[in-house]
Amino acid sequence: MVTLEKNHMVSMRDLFGQKLLALSQADTRVLALDGDLANSTKLDKVAENNAKQFLQMGIAEQNMLGVAAGLAAVGFQPWVCSFAAFIVKRALDPIVVSISQPKLNVKMVGAYSGLLNGCTGKTHQGIEDMAIMRSLPNMVVLAPADAVELEKMMDFAYKYEGPVYIRLARDPYPILFDQAEYEFQIGKGVLLREGNDVTIISTGTQTSRSLIAAYLLEQQGISAAVLHMPSVKPIDIEAVVAAARTTGAIVTAEEHNIYGGLGSAVSEVLGEHWPTPMERVGVQDKNTESGSNDALLDKYGLTPVHVANAVLKVMARKRG
């Protein structure tokens, strides 16, 4: 196992490949299914070190998900990995009919989710995956903030009997969690920073940006809590309501369209349990384009400054 130190930058995909290799070496029922992107997604770690549990399915995502369902039906635990854009959208019908409805034990890993996909543009970006997967019964939707959390999530997914979707980022992100202490729990949020004025609820890659935003806000005398929500479905209703009650204003932050993902999930909770002024940071329902990471984050409104601005906006609407 690699040792991950806090504040170091580690790519989730590297950790993903190593961890899946370890799981497959420990259990012959764990299989890796690739749609011809293993050297990008780092599923190649399994191909190179445990070839008999690596299955090349070719550039045919619909079939890949259907085959995974068949393998699960006879007791295997297939881990299907491709770009989030392809695994979720290209293969949606097989995911619904063969995996979600029969609740088969297939793990789906959407690598290269969100906007930052190495300048490949909108066809390869996955900014609808959480919305789509969240709408499927039986589907667990997870988005880790760093490689430590991903490893814990994979341990959870391995033990959990049923479909799980995990979205990964391509580029390195700072390690936020302590490897020895952190425990991932399905349906639980993690309060990373306390604050009195507002709570930023974030998921996935947007959590480290939200922490920077909170720091920027602190410089302006605003106390922002950061509640990381790795489990987008099921979501932590209690933590969301508690955040709304204690701070009276909510900003959500995700590298995803503002419709259907974390922002929607939090709105649903607040609407039903504790109506609260909120702002959603994410792609504002736009077609995106290719470009550098910084340019994309800036143009589509996902930088820490954008998160901080959303906080200022919601604060102005905060009641009382």
Add this chain to the structure above:
Amino acid sequence: MQVTELVKTAREIRRNIIRTVYRAQAGHLGGPLSATDLLTALYFEVMKIDPDNPKDVMRDRFVLSKGHSAIALYCTLAERGYFSKAELETFDKINSRLQAHPDMTVLPGLDMSTGSLGIGISNAVGIALGSKLEGSSFHTYCMVGDGETQEGQVWEAADTAVKYKLDNLTVVLDYNGLQQYGWPGTEGKEREIPVLEPAERWKAFGFHVISIDGHDMLQILRAFREAKGVKGKPTIIIAHTVKGKGVSFMEGQYLWHSRVPTDPELQAALEELAEGVV
């Protein structure tokens, strides 16, 4: 089971299919009737199965890729003793285990949930691949409709089956030549499928191909035996069938894809089948 017994059983299953659709006032008839002889052969002679132990890990598996023919599968399973024939009356009703399309989560005896076309064959490939990976000896059967081979996923699955040399997979093509609406037909058929000669197509993908009359029980049994002996590649049995088989006024009529018979039509159909028109 003797061939004559199988023929008799298929006739009884056809009668139940028609009665069930009539009772439910919903469901498909054309495709289920074209598939009946093949299903009868599979469940009463070919497959190693035990209705009293439907989850036996060593059992042969069956995936109905053309899921809208579920009613034929249910009537076959009931005839084979998986559940009581009385339960057929619940078909298509709320809370029933007999859903319009097969749901493996509620009915033991179903090896896969299907419904959306072109998907089940991938599931069957996964099951057969899993069997290979763990060194199991069970065989996987999958019935594909000819209309659903218009779906690209079928050919993705075909590629994979050949790539992984799945000689433990037998695909049966219910080649009845008609679909729900399709394209204006020729040569006496109202609406037919614009597919190329399927034997050539599947052969080009690398399958061992056997072409038979899908209503000739002897040919059906012989084909399944041949398929099981093939090594190094999957087999497809191209079963030439007739949509609506067994009821003269339904045969070859695309409108009977999912029509419910009227009272006189029900009587006429049951009479024809009672007389042994198979």
